[in-house]
Amino acid sequence: MTPAEIEVRFTRSDGQFLFARWGRPIVPVVFGVEDETLRIVKGAVEAVVALAGHRMAETDPELGANLMVFFCRDWAELPQVPNLDRMIPDLGPLCARLEAAEANQYRIFRFDERGAIRACFVFLRMDAALAGLPAADLALGQAAQMILLWSDRAFADTPPLARAGDVVVLHPEIGALIRAAYDPVLPAVSQDPVHALRLAARAGQIAGSEPDPGQN
Template identity: 70%
Template sequence: MSDTPDPETIAALFTRSDGSYLCARWGRPIVPVVFGVDDATLGLVKGGFEALCATAGHKMAETDPELGANAMVFFFRDWEELLSVPDLDRLIEGLGPLVARLSAEGANQYRVFRFDADGAIRACFTFLRMDEALSHQPAETLVLGQVAQAMLLWSDVAFTDRSPLAQLSDGRVVLHPEIAGVLRAAYDPVMPNAATDPSHALRLAARMRTQA
């Protein structure tokens, strides 16, 4: 990406592996809850959402009137552990087959989104199997990367070859400036909660130019 991404580059972030375009943002305040970690990591996750909500100009809340918490992050060692989480099978349709597939693939992360009638994100479930690769990441880096991927419905291949994060000269890891720009543009009040037409990327690019 250049300093000012062109519309085609932005569109690629939301063009799925089947060729379809889909971008969605949260349409309600985000209420995160974390399972399977200590209080320190819990604080990191909530802090990550606070930071990126501030970047996006979006809100957080103490509770969601419909779901209680709507951004659920699960840390665990084995996919099979999810089958024993109370009521999770009611939240995630087809949980058993999903767990079997992810286990067979050796996956270490997976996200499930739920949407409102207008296509806006209403819930996100992030599952992290702490294998060797994830365990070796600094906690702050892992958390910020996961929160970034929960803030928008990105393409399923958006971050296959690149990270949404960047490292500063002092060693700190932050959201990549260009990804931050896309995030701010997507949450601009004039933009729709969800879009399936690639021309949406043209509007994102225009919003990013006004940010510069």
């Protein structure tokens, strides 16, 4: 992946370059699924966190859980979740906009004083497109999208997953980029497009060195 291609992954539609990774251990909690799917989602998060060389924990001292994944059938269900409107201001209008746009997923990030990720809320409306995916594939794709603050168009042309025979895996270039992004030598936050050059150099060294996490 060239520096220009990496720069696009972190350049938003308004032209702003913004890179951020998690600054604290990740503590996931999943709502709206059965125990089997819960294990699959948490397993995918663990795999991507391990790939990044980052950490997970049993609890977050500030929030309890800092990665919250909500599954629903309709956006109108979310405002009915107790206390969710306290964590997500203007939840009602947000759900109305998502419904009007016929969106099936949405992510909200929260940041610490440095700008590193401190929390992420993932909302998935299980329409026909998402419901048709194997749970493992859906979980791995979502885990890849929460591990970094990607741009809103990061995966418009190339999805984060690839198929290797009957197995879906993280795309090798995306896996290498995630590992590079968590190099402790690099800053956790950057608004300088030159950061893409640093990521490209490290990702190029990493690519192909180890298999990426996948799900059967």
